[in-house]
Every structure is written in C-alpha cells, then in structure tokens.
Amino acid sequence: MTPSHVFPEDLSHVPQLNHSNSMTLPMQCRLTLPAYREVRVTVRGRLHLQALFAVKFKTLELVTAASIELSPSSPVFLHEERPTRHIILEMRKEEDYKIPIWIIVGSTLGGLLLLALLILALWKLGFFNRQKQREEEEEQVANGKTPEER
DSSP: OOTTOOOTTBOTTOSOOOTTTSOOOOOOOOOOOOTTOOOOOOOOOOOOHHHHHHSBOSEEEEEEEEEOOOOTTOSOOOSSSSOEEEEEEEEEOGGGGOOOHHHHHHHHHHHHHHHHHHHHHHHHTTHHHHHHHHHHHHHHHHTTOOTTTO
C-alpha cells in the first residue's frame, strides 16, 4: 500500500461535497390545500454517530436546501418566484484541533520576554523612580522637615 492511497472514508482531500461528487436525497411533498389554510412542513433526519466516527474529516458542513414551487394553475402567489432556504450544520472533530505543546511553550516564553522588555524600558525611562521620590518626600513631610532643611 502506498501513502498516496486514499480510503473512501477519508474526506480530507475533497474540498466540498456537493451533488456532483456525493449522494443527495431529493424529497418532494405535494399538498392540496384551500387558499385560506396555512400549513407547516417539518422534515427530520438522523445522522448516525458511528458514521461520523468512521469518516475522516476536519470540518463537515451538512447543507439542507428547501424550496417552494407552486403549480401554474395555483391561485396562490409568493413574493419570490421560487423561495429557497439553506440550512447549514457545521461539525468539527475535536481531536483534529489539538494545539502542539511547542506552540504553547513558545508563546508563553515570548510573552514573558515581551513583559521583561517592557519593564526594562519603563525602568530606564525612570517610571519606577518617580513613585519612590514621592514616597521619600511624603516621609520627610511627615517627619516635620521643611523643604529648606532637605
């Protein structure tokens, strides 16, 4: 077996599954209703968990498209010529998105180095000395020393 052999369960090499490279399930529902009635149609399906475990993918988008067509003799009219709705269910496998430990360690060390450089720059600019000078002045005022005695 060569490494370039692709198993049918491996979908990672296919950018998108659509009607040209996968099986679709068309459904048709015909309703005859009086013009003053309202109808709600619910379509349900099941996606077996065992099938998802067997298939190799990183991200899977399950697209459901629904449209309404009226017969030409229908007295009912629609605001759109052929209203179509797309419902997209996106699934991801968690085990494919683990972050390597070297990225975590490198990011941590890089963040600590950046913090150290920021503290060094502030120290060189005298940011930390200002607070120390204020504390010394307040201490001298509290001890009763006037500015001339300093």
